[in-house]
Amino acid sequence: MTRVLCVAEKPSIAKSVAQTLGGGRVSLRESGNKYVKNYDFRFEFPEWGWCDVTMTSVLGHLTSIDFPESFAWGNCDPDRLFQAPIMTKGSGSDSAKVATNITNEAQRANHLMIWTDCDREGEYIGFEILEQAKKKNGFFNLNNTYRAQFSHLERSHIVRAAKNPIKLNKNAIDAVSTRMEVDLRTGASFTRFLTETFRARFKDTVPKVVSYGACQFPTLGFVVDRYKRVKSFVPEEFWYLSIEAKKGNSKVPLTWSKPSLFDRLVALVIYQECVQFSGNQATVTNVSSRPTSNWAPLPLTTVELQKCCSNIFKMGAKETVDCAEKLYNMGFISYPRTETDKFPKNMDFKSLIEKHAQSSTWGEYAAALANEPGKFRTPREGSHDDKAHPPIHPICFTDGASLNAKQKQVYEFVVRRFLACCSKDATGSLTTVKVRWGTEDFAASGLNVIETNYLDIYTYSKWESSKKLPAFEMGEIINLSKAELATGRTSPPEYLTESELIALMDANEIGTDATIAEHIEKILTREYAVKVPKGTGRSKVLQIVPTELGYGLVEGFNQIGFDRISLTKPFLRRELEGKLRNIVDGQKRKQEVLEEIIELYHQAFVQTKQNKSVVLDSYRKIVESNS
């Protein structure tokens, strides 16, 4: 019988796909690695009929790249790393066993089918698997290796993927190897140069490693940018008209329709006109009431999870993903690294919801959502789809007995978020009254919440009826209890919070859902930035501020003034991401992009070397100005 070897990117996918395709008749074999299992079963493929199938997996990348020994740290001028040869090596300590398992299983196989995630890295991991499979089976090559296309684990979707495989995408493989090479050459050269330069001048007052990375520097750049804006902020005085209507016993403050003015005289002229014109009386020009709603949240992505846990629980991004990872491994939640904010079609929401009816906390809500007519609504759809994983959602109910406090919080959040997604929007009515005083318009509005719906379960969001507006009538003349020219001062921006940093990185394509937390962690462990608490109690937030070293590095690099790039801003990484997409689309070739980008970085490297005193002095000046 024809033998087919299927290989997924991670054990959980192998297990799930094997169960689906094997229809319950699956036998399990150990692989030599603790996490990786081999699943044997039979499946009927359209082209090959009934086959003996082995489904196994790797653990992410099998290999990584590095320089040969003669180009190791200390053995050559960092400048040479832009042209040095590059070799492939096994990645991580446990990769050997995983790799051997692929080679052994492939030896007897007639066909190789790749089941890695449907993204760029997944294509490359597929290529690594093929290279490994070739070692004892010369038959396999890019043209006869199959690739299953799937974006979630729903049964019919998986069966369709098995029956309609395509080929590995050579362009995507090239794009990833381009990224790897750029990151290695630039990261290693600049890191060695900076470390040696800083340690030569400042010895033990700087950390052991002063690193550069195409993601960590822009991350640091965001932190420094905000810090500088706070530091250089000069408050400005502004003026505005402030009036308050008196109606029976209640006083209603009204907001001026124009923005505040920075010119006191202009504001004063307007104010005097109004007083002359209308005194302490104003006219109601419009009263309207309209239905309004507060939308239930979108399905949960990794980035959103990190932002929410940072805002709500003050958890670090790394801490959050670690908790999510644990919850996933225990089978409580779905795969936690996803960019997708829309659920697949024909997803069985009701059965997922029903599992939570047993909860003592949210059980009542879940039961009602699953069973009472008119409660459930299919979740809204966001616009992101990584084609690999569904949004994060609970798989099983747990009372949390086996979880620590943080994991419990994250789990509860995932559940509440999911139930909220499946609930109706909150509704209310918004009453707005418009008033004319002199030549100017003012307005006040009052919210009346009618149906709370999702807010009952998503207790992290607040949307409450504001103080009720008294009844006003069109054309009514009202008395003002206050009519004054008010003044205020503009306030400085706050230092960056982690959740804002995550949002900036996400928007600027710095890192991925799986790595954003690591880059933030990196600038902290490199002593480029620190987290400082602001406020106390419930209003406490953690802000990220640069250290003298982080500030000095960014300022120094900014002062050098490279030709058309900046190493501390996100644009270069974005440009690379764009070019990588061009490689995938076939609009550019790998070699062409490599030459362009490496040349750009090399020029920047040479310039940095020539101007190393600029960077060193920038740091020294900051240290001195603080002491």
Add this chain to the structure above:
DNA sequence: GCAAGGTC
């Protein structure tokens, strides 16, 4: 002692 990308 270096990067960033997977995953455990």
